[in-house]
Amino acid sequence: MRTVDEHRARILGTAAPLPVETIPLDRARGRVLASDIRSRWPVPLFDNSGMDGYAVHGADATVGAELRVVADVPAGSSLDPALGPGQAARIMTGAPVPTDADAVIPLEHTDLGTEVRADAPDRITVTTAPRPGAHIRRAGEDAEAGSVTVAAGTVLGPWQLSSAASAGHDTVDVHRSPRVAVVSTGSELIAPSARPVRGQIPESNSVLLAAAVASAGAEVVAVHTVADDKAALVTVLDGLDVDVVVLSGGASVGAFDVVKAVLDRTGSIEFGPVSMQPGKPQGFGVGDDGALYFCLPGNPVSVAVSFEMFVRPALLALAGRSDVDRPRVTRRAAVGWRTPPGRTQVLPVVLDDTTVRPATSGGSGSHLVSSLAVAQALAIVPADVERVGEGASVEVMVLT
Incomplete structure (x- = not known):
């Protein structure tokens, strides 16, 4: 009888990351990055204002100083107005800071405050002097050109995808998600909404497994329920084109355990007990088609436990994850x-x-x-x- 750790080690030893594909950012959430994302240019691209306010010469912007406003620089502008002594430019957050300016005074640090104006005022009076470089976000202070923005192996969430876009990329290299088939076996199984007669039970394992597979970030491409019939099971399995097949039921030593009868010693698939409760009867291996086959017991709690202990870690490893364990x-x-x-x-x-x-x-x-x-x-x-x-x-x- 294998221990839980021995069975798990055998599984993870075969679950190498799947091949890499390049996909758009809007399809990459939850995928595992296969290669570093490097910034194509500095982030930020240029010195820009961190506040709505006025770009100034710091030496001129003493408390009480009156400055003449000679330009208006909105976000997205390519303007670079010249600023002479005693002059300022109104500037919006994110707009490029004029070359001649070395600080930004927020609106609220002037006599006009945050009053909304369509046009720039003619003059402002400084009420709070700025420190050198105040409210200027310098080019490259977040990331230099060529620096790693998101490291390979990272699971891509909204924040990481935003970083990739900021670095100048609209596609990413990721490991392919596992394509999974779920097959629930048993002649006693009926549709959940059907009325059972003696010996029949509602089929729930495929519902559990399909949802669990999807929750692990894999793609469910087929779901089947098959009676305890060898020919029927062979027909279903022969029609699959997947990376992983997860079967429930028929994995023990009973006379009608069809999964074991069909798959035992096929490829590297082996059946045997694992010293755990629930979930003792287990089968696993690589089939002749190259797919990983998980042959789980039929009782729902055994299925749930077996999925968490063995199948989920393997799906995450196939997807390129290094952190395959629950906390x-x-x-x-x-x-x-x-x-x-x-x-x-x-x-x-x-x-x-x-x-x-x-x-x-x-x-x-x-x-x-x-x-x-x-x-x-x-x-x-x-x-x-x-x-x-x-x-x-x-x-x-x-x-x-």
Whole structure:
């Protein structure tokens, strides 16, 4: 029986980042940058005003000095008016600072204050003297030309995309997102809205897995539900063109475990127990088509736990992420609970700032679907812990 760490190491050893593609910024949110973004020019491009006010010679702008306004420089202007002694130019935030100016006086530091005017005034009186270089954003002070603006390996969010645009780029090189197929197996499965008869249950695993795959930033390209029929499963799998296939059900040692019957020893796919509860029956490997195959148990809690422990980290690694793990914290057990002998327990839990408790009173059974609706985290209890006592320290993987 493999340990959780051994099974995970085998998976991550095969999950190399996918090839690089160049895409527009508006499609790049959430993707992982494959190469450094370097600024094409200095940021800012030119000395510009950090305030609405007046560009001045600092030596002239003493308290009480009256300055003649000889120009008006709005944002976007290419004007560079000459400023003689005792002269100023009205200037707006972001506009280029005249070459002759060495400071900007904000509107509120003049006798006219922030009064809105369509045209520049003829004169202003200084009420607060500026310090040298006041309110001038110097060219290149944010980034020099050629400097790295966003480093490779960064997950691109709104702020990083803005930085890329400011650096003069409208496309970026990113790792391709994994393309994933979800296949739920079982002759007992019916549509959630159907009326079950004896032996039937609503199919929920494909809903869980498709949503989880999308939440991990991967692309769901196919979702199938297949009865316990070898030919039907082979037909579905032969029609896929994906990077990852996630199957649920049929991975154990039962007489009708169709996933194992079809895929065992195909490519490098192997089935075997992993010392965890829930989620003991697992299969994984690279298929003949080059895709990664995750063969998970069929019970919904087992599916959820297996996805978090094994599938999600692999999807993130394929996408180029280096940080593939959920954050973990330590909490004190609010109540005691039982653990499975000799197996790592991965238990849906709820937690607060100091304590953690099971999400339901039923323990860690793989059939306890109600625990998924309220769980905020997974408690990771080592295999050598015989029982979690009230007040014991517990490692917790935070999901929300």
